[in-house]
Amino acid sequence: MIEKKGSVIYTLDSSTGRLFLVSTPIGNLDDITLRAIKVLKEVDFILAEDTRSAIRLLRHLDISKKVTSYFSYNEEKRIPGILDQLRTGKKVALISEAGTPLISDPGHKLVVAAIQENIRVIPIPGPSAILAALVASGLPTNRFLFEGFLPRKKGRQKVLQQLSTEKGTIILYESAVRIQKTIEDIVKILGNRYIVLARELTKKFEEFIRGFAQDILKELDKRTLKGEIVILIAGSDFQPGMFIKNGQ
Numbered sequence: 001m002i003e004k005k006g007s008v009i010y011t012l013d014s015s016t017g018r019l020f021l022v023s024t025p026i027g028n029l030d031d032i033t034l035r036a037i038k039v040l041k042e043v044d045f046i047l048a049e050d051t052r053s054a055i056r057l058l059r060h061l062d063i064s065k066k067v068t069s070y071f072s073y074n075e076e077k078r079i080p081g082i083l084d085q086l087r088t089g090k091k092v093a094l095i096s097e098a099g100t101p102l103i104s105d106p107g108h109k110l111v112v113a114a115i116q117e118n119i120r121v122i123p124i125p126g127p128s129a130i131l132a133a134l135v136a137s138g139l140p141t142n143r144f145l146f147e148g149f150l151p152r153k154k155g156r157q158k159v160l161q162q163l164s165t166e167k168g169t170i171i172l173y174e175s176a177v178r179i180q181k182t183i184e185d186i187v188k189i190l191g192n193r194y195i196v197l198a199r200e201l202t203k204k205f206e207e208f209i210r211g212f213a214q215d216i217l218k219e220l221d222k223r224t225l226k227g228e229i230v231i232l233i234a235g236s237d238f239q240p241g242m243f244i245k246n247g248q
């Protein structure tokens with residue numbers, strides 16, 4: 001039941017169906033919470049962006065559970081059936097290939113649809129590359145802006161221009177193959193900002209590369225970066241004193 005008071009909507013939770021948004025590891029399989037394991041054991045079925053990696057994780061956790069695919073291309077088609085199940089009281093978990101669902105991953109349409117149906121949506125917090133990268137970057141953590149992946153072509157320049165006035169730390173997701181081009185574009189539009197590349201977080205070859213964008217580009221001429229990368233860009237107010245003192 002939904003009560004409306006002016007423009008504020010209060011949800012009186014009446015259905016027993018539950019949609020759990022479960023965060024899973026971003027590399028190291030030990031990075032999963034006790035609550036996440038409990039929920040994955042208890043739900044009726046799991047929606048997974050990538051069924052193969054989900055089954056691998058469940059096997060590691062010794063959980064045997066029905067897994068069905070839910071990814072960006074089948075999202076809209078899948079929603080009515082999932083809502084039917086939730087309406088009958090089923091408990092459903094959504095997981096993405098890695099980290100927190102909906103963070104540059106599918107799920108937002110399903111969450112909105114569930115809220116509209118007055119179905120309770122429950123977050124099960126855990127790993128996400130954004131915060132892991134930010135806290136170890138050394139860049140200010142009091143204010144930050146997460147932009148996800150930059151558009152590949154159309155709108156790319158405009159987004160970078162909008163970011164140029166941001167005072168807080170800017171966080172981008174990027175794949176290793178496009179890292180050089182993206183840093184070149186950052187230099188063109190935001191200037192020679194202080195940048196941190198957080199690579200392969202929680203994995204064997206975890207690495208933080210810190211420096212001014214142009215120095216990082218020189219480094220990338222010498223070596224090819226592999227794996228998954230978060231780019232953190234110092235905001236427009238950033239004072240790089242502490243890094244320079246360290247000779248970085």
Ligand code: SAM
Nearest residue numbers: 099100103104128129173174200201228229230
């Ligand atoms: N939902 C995920 C999360 O909560 O972080 C993000 C999924 S998004 C499709 C994948 C991107 O996240 C990668 O291209 C990379 O930028 C970042 N990422 C994910 N895992 C990472 C890791 N272990 N190390 C560095 N970056 C990672």
